Amino acid sequence: MLSWLWALALGLLIGSVPARAWWIERKKRIIAERRVVERPNSFYGSMAVHNQEDEEWWRRIELERLLRQIEGAGVGTLTQEARAFMERMANLEAPPRRGARPPARPSAQPGVIDSGVRLPT
Secondary structure: OHHHHHHHHHHHHHHHHHHHHHHHHHHHHHHHHHOOOOOOOOOOOOHHHHHHHHHHHHHHHHHHHHHHHHHHHOHHHOOHHHHHHHHHHHHOOOOOOOOOOOOOOOOOOOOOOOOOOOOOO
16 A cells, blocks of 8 residues: 555655756746847947937037037137137147057157167267
8 A cells, every 4th residue: 555655755856856846947948038138239229328418418518509509609608618618628639549559659650669768878
């Protein structure tokens, strides 16, 4: 009588291992299907990136407003703060493009290597 109970218990034990493995794989597959991977340059970005974009946008709006004011009424109508803002914008350099070569020094000649160290003569 007890022999069939042992056989049943052994069968359940042996059968539960693959069933448990199947269940774990199933859960992993469901989680992977529901996962949403953020695309680069998507709507979702860090707060610092959004703040920088907003700041650049407002700078551009202010710059365009001042240029329209200069075009309409002349440079003399600008306030001291507006003149300082325009000076800062004129002195800004564009950020370097990815993969672009750094600008060559004006005194550099092609084919001449200059380490900047001068030997005594």
